[in-house]
Amino acid sequence: MAASRARRPERREEPLSRERIVEAAIGLLDESGEGGLTFRALARRLATGPGAIYWHVTGKDELLGAATDAVVTGAMTAATATATAGATPREAVRSLAVGVFDAIDAHPWIGTQLARAPAQSPLLRIFEHLGRQVQALGVPQAAHFTAASALLNYILGVGGQNAANALERRPDTTRAEFLDTVSTSWANLDADEYAFTRSVADQLRDHDDREEFLAGVDLIVAGITALR
Amino acid sequence: MAASRARRPERREEPLSRERIVEAAIGLLDESGEGGLTFRALARRLATGPGAIYWHVTGKDELLGAATDAVVTGAMTAATATATAGATPREAVRSLAVGVFDAIDAHPWIGTQLARAPAQSPLLRIFEHLGRQVQALGVPQAAHFTAASALLNYILGVGGQNAANALERRPDTTRAEFLDTVSTSWANLDADEYAFTRSVADQLRDHDDREEFLAGVDLIVAGITALR
């Protein structure tokens, strides 16, 4: 097995690296959710021991942050491409928002992760791109922060709820079945205490997550443009 | 039987009860955050063993849900009182929103908890009260679900971010110091990649959390009323 290959480290099994670890962590998270990310499971997948991982990563928090960062960065670069191609700022905001939405839909663990402390960097990326479109909407400078924050917070709120629903839903039930179950439970709530919720149970049953999300974005954009 | 005994309210130490456990759990969460809620710490505080708690509560998830429920219910009943007293629907929405905001501010662990699965019941309570005010705004029935959802999701998003910030901030630093630190780091970002974020760094430094939050609520309410 000689073959002492030169500089490039690809001869034997590729060595551990922060990148490879983050990649494996994302895989684990996608497959088995937040609880599935374990240093032991990670070590097994990387054919090493738990201790070795700590040479490249300071701990679980940083690893989760890095995984979130990687996914969000990918989603943002993809969304910015279509956003800049799109014409109006309103369409660009929708592209960005739907990019985050889809990323959370594909990786539900991001939803809860974004509502956590050390993930500052991915959030900033989203905030920046949203803010540029707010500028393009012609809002007075003094309202920039408020408008961009409102959009971001709404997106994060939906993301968190989506993640929660993805967690709560049994893996063997379809989305329609799940919606139907919840809608029915809404319809059976106390008539006095939950009058409004009962009255929109049907709208819950028939709604489409993405359309509903975008309708909310439009609502906020409408409120923002009213500031002009 | 009819000859029931109104036995000891406190002959010996008052017995365990779900209520007493939830109360102690809230205290633990408030004092030492999400990580502070431990069945061992809880048992110590209640002068019992970990096993006894499981007789009244099925597990940690349910306990967290019950704690969240208790706090949110309290906040909602308090907020509805002032909301119904207030005149316009817009003011009522603001009262409700600020009620949730203050509750999360006082108990930051709620913020992350509301973006989690089994806490359906407290969310429904908020949703219901928001929805009633949406109705009062005179929005067409078909938009009720969208409007109420947008408000709720925005509130949850802000709550999550607030909770994250409360976690990230060192306990010995004031809010102003923390804001100043973050604002400065924003101002030092890359000029090209983060042009917008840099431009609002000052607005971040000077903003008031609650005012900013309410400005976002107003933005959404403005968008909702535009639907009329």
Next chain:
DNA sequence: GGCATCTATGGAACGTCGTTCCAATGCCTT
């Protein structure tokens, strides 16, 4: 009253987790 039964308790124990420690392994320079 005596005995069986049921509710409720709390300590011990199990398995898993994040993390630390450290002896061993290679690779690089000299």
Next chain:
DNA sequence: AAGGCATTGGAACGACGTTCCATAGATGCC
């Protein structure tokens, strides 16, 4: 060839959620 150093991976530690069980106090039955 040798020594230094980055890197590895398995063992061990303490804390966690949870289960188990032996028991205490109250209650039902005769």
